[in-house]
Amino acid sequence: MIEEVRWTPRRHILLRPRTGPTGTGDVGCVRSKNRLAKEVVMKVTYMEPIVTEGDRMMQQLVRDFVEREIMPVRQQIDDDKEHVIVRRVLQGLASLGFQKSILPPEYGGMGVGSLVTFSIAFEEIARGDSGIAIAAGCTPWCWQAAVFAPNEAILQRYSAQFCGEELQMGCFAITEPGGGCDIENPDVRGRTISTTARLDGDEWVINGVKRFPSNAGESQLYCVVCTTDPGLGDEGIALIYVPCPTEGLSFGRFENKAGMEGDRNCDIYLDNVRVPKDHRAAGPGRDAELFRQNLTTGRAGTAAYAVGNAQATFEKVLDFTRDRIVAGKPIREHSICAGMLADIAIGIETARAYFMNVAYMYDHPETYGPVISDFMLSRASLAKVYACDVAVMVTNRAMELMGSYGYMKEYDVEKYWRDCKILQMVEGGAQLGRLDIIREYYA
Numbered sequence: 001m002i003e004e005v006r007w008t009p010r011r012h013i014l015l016r017p018r019t020g021p022t023g024t025g026d027v028g029c030v031r032s033k034n035r036l037a038k039e040v041v042m043k044v045t046y047m048e049p050i051v052t053e054g055d056r057m058m059q060q061l062v063r064d065f066v067e068r069e070i071m072p073v074r075q076q077i078d079d080d081k082e083h084v085i086v087r088r089v090l091q092g093l094a095s096l097g098f099q100k101s102i103l104p105p106e107y108g109g110m111g112v113g114s115l116v117t118f119s120i121a122f123e124e125i126a127r128g129d130s131g132i133a134i135a136a137g138c139t140p141w142c143w144q145a146a147v148f149a150p151n152e153a154i155l156q157r158y159s160a161q162f163c164g165e166e167l168q169m170g171c172f173a174i175t176e177p178g179g180g181c182d183i184e185n186p187d188v189r190g191r192t193i194s195t196t197a198r199l200d201g202d203e204w205v206i207n208g209v210k211r212f213p214s215n216a217g218e219s220q221l222y223c224v225v226c227t228t229d230p231g232l233g234d235e236g237i238a239l240i241y242v243p244c245p246t247e248g249l250s251f252g253r254f255e256n257k258a259g260m261e262g263d264r265n266c267d268i269y270l271d272n273v274r275v276p277k278d279h280r281a282a283g284p285g286r287d288a289e290l291f292r293q294n295l296t297t298g299r300a301g302t303a304a305y306a307v308g309n310a311q312a313t314f315e316k317v318l319d320f321t322r323d324r325i326v327a328g329k330p331i332r333e334h335s336i337c338a339g340m341l342a343d344i345a346i347g348i349e350t351a352r353a354y355f356m357n358v359a360y361m362y363d364h365p366e367t368y369g370p371v372i373s374d375f376m377l378s379r380a381s382l383a384k385v386y387a388c389d390v391a392v393m394v395t396n397r398a399m400e401l402m403g404s405y406g407y408m409k410e411y412d413v414e415k416y417w418r419d420c421k422i423l424q425m426v427e428g429g430a431q432l433g434r435l436d437i438i439r440e441y442y443a
Helices: 053-069 084-095 115-128 130-148 152-162 180-184 230-236 286-323 335-363 374-407 413-442
Strands: 002-006 014-017 170-173 196-200 203-210 221-227 237-243 249-251 268-276
Touching: 053 084, 053 115, 084 130, 115 130, 115 286, 115 335, 130 152, 130 170, 130 221, 130 286, 130 413, 152 237, 180 413, 196 221, 203 221, 203 237, 221 230, 221 268, 230 237, 237 268, 237 286, 286 335, 286 374, 286 413, 335 374, 374 413
Parallel strands: 170 221
Antiparallel strands: 002 014, 196 203, 203 268, 221 237, 249 268
């Protein structure tokens, strides 16, 4: 329960619980009654200069929620076709303030502008389930352009419903059936966007199809990446908000994926969808900058999701290798196995340290430059590519250490193994990320 929220622009929230102690030098864990007493639940700490006391308290709040609400049902989420469990968990996160987190205080929001704060929170959620983390994270991602523009018309018209108690969701609709992740490639500069927006009097008329957006078919508000003219490049990129329901807005079937079912995806069809002129985030040129900012935060956020997956896997494999006896002693007491566990620890700690470093740089443009720069996109892509590679490595090594138990559902590792591979494909996949990393070094 949050009693007070204080905010300063681009920094951190301060959460004060009604009861209980304040945060200490680092954030430990609270063992849930739903977990076995012997199970490992590891302490996660961050460098003192990067995080605030409020961040630590928020981390503990989220971890307690994950232990209580996600961990006991994490193996049921991928079979939850009606999203009964998923919506219950998302409603719980909404009650903690996640759906209104990015919205300004003057509109009833929490005014969280810090990527450090978001990264800590969403690593913890992804430790339980990365699909749910993406579903929760896409709502502030959808709102980001309107908040940073700022677009007063969108904020005045739609923020109230997102600042209420009832679960509301947002979708940032980028990719398409034809060009796919071309749209997420800054060098293409919007020339491959096929979803068009035409101004007709005081209304935008939108036509096109979006494929695979997170929260599609579930959201009450959509930020749609369009073009007013592909030949204009960046000047033609338009971020236009579409509420649901709206005439001409419809959806395909939900995709049947290998994992991450907490994050729903389906095609979005826009057939002469009309919205007011003021539903464009900003305008020519500025929309392209806001789009790039979203790409940067999306890649940094994916790094946090991946580390959350890896962290949960590490906890499971540490527990297993302690209790499983081979040749008269625990698996982790054999040197070759200890070395594999060390590689897992090295990967997780370095991936976490780097994505937090990137988040800190994003929060301090006065030192590290504009958040829309090639430098920031490169560093966010580096964090994402590395963290996802680490998560894939961690789940593979965990399976090797656990043998056949590694792919048994009751041990949970196979879930993270499936999920982290999907995360690797988010925002253009591993190779587009590498291209974005190295291009900045060519400058």
